[in-house]
Amino acid sequence: MSAVLNTQYQFRPMQLDDLDTIMVIEPQIYPYPWTRGNFSDSLSSGYSAWVLMLNDQIIGYSLMMLVLDEAHLLNLSVAKPYQKQGLGRTLLEHMVSIAKSNQMANMFLEVRPSNISAIALYENMGFNEMAVRRGYYPAANGREDAVLMGLAL
Template sequence: MTEDDIPAVLDMERLACPHPAHAWSEDNYRSSLRSGYWTRVRTHLGTGQIIGVCVAMDGVDEMHLLNIAVDKDWHGTGLARGLLGALYASCRQAGVPLLWLEVRPSNERALAVYRRQGFVEVGVRKGYYPAPGGREDALVMRLDLKAAQA
C-alpha cells in the first residue's frame, strides 16, 4: 500500500463497514504507512480497483492485526482469507508465532471470519471502542501460528 492508495481505500472501507463511523480515517492509514507497519491492498486484476486492505503492527514476537476490510461487492469470496494468508506467511517468515486482534462483539461477520481462521477469544477490553450513546467492549482474539493450519 502507498499514500496514493489512501483515497480509494477510504471510499472502499466506508461502504464495506456496517457502520461507516467505524471505518479507519485518513490519519490512521497515513500514520500506519509512516510507521512502517505491514500494509497490503488487494487490487482487482482486470480494473486495478482496490478491493481489499489489511494493516498489521509488528511487536516483539507478535503481530497485531489493526484493520482488514474488503469491498462490499466481494464479501464472502475469500478475499479476507487471502489477505490474512499473506499476513500469516509474513509472520512465519519473520519467525513471529502469535497474532492478536481486537474486534467489536457486534461485528458478527468479522467474528465469524476470525473464528473460522482459528482465532480464539482470550479476553475483553471494557469500553474499548466508541459507540453510539457510549462505548463498546472489544473482544481480544489470538491466533497461535505454530499450531494453526491457516
C-alpha cells in the same frame, strides 16, 4: 484454498497513493471508519500494509503492526461489493503468512462482538478469544467492547 483467488487477484504493499481509494471504501463498510491520518501514520510507522487488487483496482486491504515476536492485526477490510466471496479469508491468510515469514510467535486482533461474520472467520482460522476490552470501540450508544483474539503461529 478458496476458488475465488485466481490470477486476476494480486497482493502488493500499500502506498500513500492508495489512500484516496481506501478512503472511499472504508466509510462504506464501517460506521466508525479509520481516518486518512490513521492510515498514513501506519504507513509512516512501517507497519505491514497490503492491498488486494483485482484488475488494477483495490478491493481489499489490511494492516498489521509487528513488534518483537507479536503481530497485531489492526485492519482487515474488503470492499462491500466483494464481501462474502472468501476474500476476507484470503486477506487474513496473507497476513498470517507475512507474520510467519517475519518469525512472529503470535498474532492478536480486536473485533467487535457484534461482528459475527468476522468472529466466525477468525475462529475458523484458529484464533481463540483471550479477553474482552471494555468500551474499546465507539458506538451509537456510547462505546462497544472488543473481543481480543489470538493465534499461536
